[in-house]
Amino acid sequence: MGRFLAGRVLATIPVMGVVATIVFLLLRLAPGDPAAILAGDAASPEHIAEIRARLGLDQPILVQFAEWIGRLLHGDLGTSIISNQPVTTLIGQRLEPTLALATTTILFAVIVAVPLGVLSAWRHGTWIDRGVMTLSVLGFSIPVFVLGYLWIFAVAMQLQWLPVQGYVSFRQGFWPFLERLILPTLTLSVIYIALIARITRASVLEVLGEDYIRTAHAKGVGERAVLTHHALRNAAVPIVSVIGIGIALLISGVVITESVFNLPGLGRLTVDAVLARDYPVIQGVILLFSAAYILINLAVDVSYTIFDPRIRY
């Protein structure tokens, strides 16, 4: 187990290295002078020269890379071109809404999707199953922001049940905080629910054909216990792994959902940086999100041993 853990943790290093290299090369391989791209269209030659010197773009590329990696390892993500603040500070200020939205979305999606998937596997081939699968394909097809505007249109504008946009920190009261997260969560979780429900259905369906399920039925175990203890437990590994892989979807979705609902999180930070061409910020957010994705999937891999004791490393 210890050796497996060490091996699995070490295996994330080359992937992180590749991510860092790609992010580094993106700017250097872009067509034209990177300093001029960052400075914008109306920049003076002095401003371009200043940016070039500040980012070390006048040095040989290998020196730039070594210095850049060195700074990364010290937790330095660079400085914003627009606000001149360290990127880590900017990220720190915007972390809370994003974490809050991601947490509520994952919780809500799992609570809804897993029972739906089990239900449609159990009632395989019936209208329930077809209904759940149809909703799942629909969930894959509607752009996240269109869904967000649909919710705003129906629930906030027509019914006026919930506030349209904005964010309130949980320190200022739990209900105002939660109230403004309901629609974003409903928006962002749809595609995640579609994905998890589909995989849950497929893997439970596969397990339901196993001999031990028939044995459990034969010895008189109740339907509910068979589904939860015997079927779901054994189908857990693919479900947990798709929750991990789906984090990629969630991250892209966060960026969009935050702009629709005006949540001041990392997604808004990214979109504002895109509009202002503030590349150091974009770069920092990409590195942070990629690292989060890699680490969450590391945790998922390790969790297999808990969900399926047959897996021994």
Added chain:
Amino acid sequence: MSAPAEPFIAHEMAADLPDVRRARALWRNPGVVFGVAVLLIILLLAIGAAYLANVDPILLRPRFRLRAPSAIAWLGTDQFGRDVYSRVLFGARVSLFIGFAVATIAVVAGLIIGLVAGYLRLLDAILMRVMDGVMAIPNILLAIAMVTLSGAGILTVIVAIAIPEIPRVARLVRSVVLSVREEPYVEAAIGVGTPVPLIMWRHILPNTIAPLIVQGTYTCAAAILTEAILSFLGAGIPTEIPSWGNIMAEGRQSFQIAPWVILFPGFCVALTVLAVNVLGDGLRDMLDPRIARGMDNLQ
């Protein structure tokens, strides 16, 4: 060389019959029929956009700002008085083109990388680590960064959407290559000294076609969605081109008074992507039950 040639020909001829049967079965699959029908209609609308449109899609008419859908402006007008119906028609061209172009680029590039990785063990580890790295970067963010750096343009957007899709195709092709390599007929071909390019062309490539058609369909759906998202976020194709994403981006400020500017193009995106997805699911059931939707097919 000549000795094993005859049984191979016999084998190929025998294999033709189920293929024909499979092609007929395709048209009995409701998903395939629905997907093809919807896509054909949208394709016809896109081709005939110039004839079907009521007014010039980029014509600014300040006096007709934010009009609700009516007999004159079927889907209403946007904040500059442009006709949403006409813009949506022209937007179909952009979306279909981007979906098709991205799927083609991703499939061709992924096929080459997958074949090389599956066949040359030396490059496999390196190529697959690079693919893992690309997949670890959320695709919208990677595309955003590329568009920000290279400037908005249709070609940039196509490349920026295609690159994050390549690893999925490459992994798929590689897994097919690895499993087909173990087949007796490939071992036999290696045994009689068939050159590697010929083995690739005749024995390995045909096995990748069915999964690639299915994967290409999913890639096309993902590309249409991603274009809409990128343009909506302001990192997509130039704003003067009426793409579905651009039309919706223009509707953001005025959503609470003119929701139709976002909802109609949004419906078009959803319907098109749904048609492509359903078509892909139908094709997968028919052609290649091995690909499970979901695990490796995230957008």
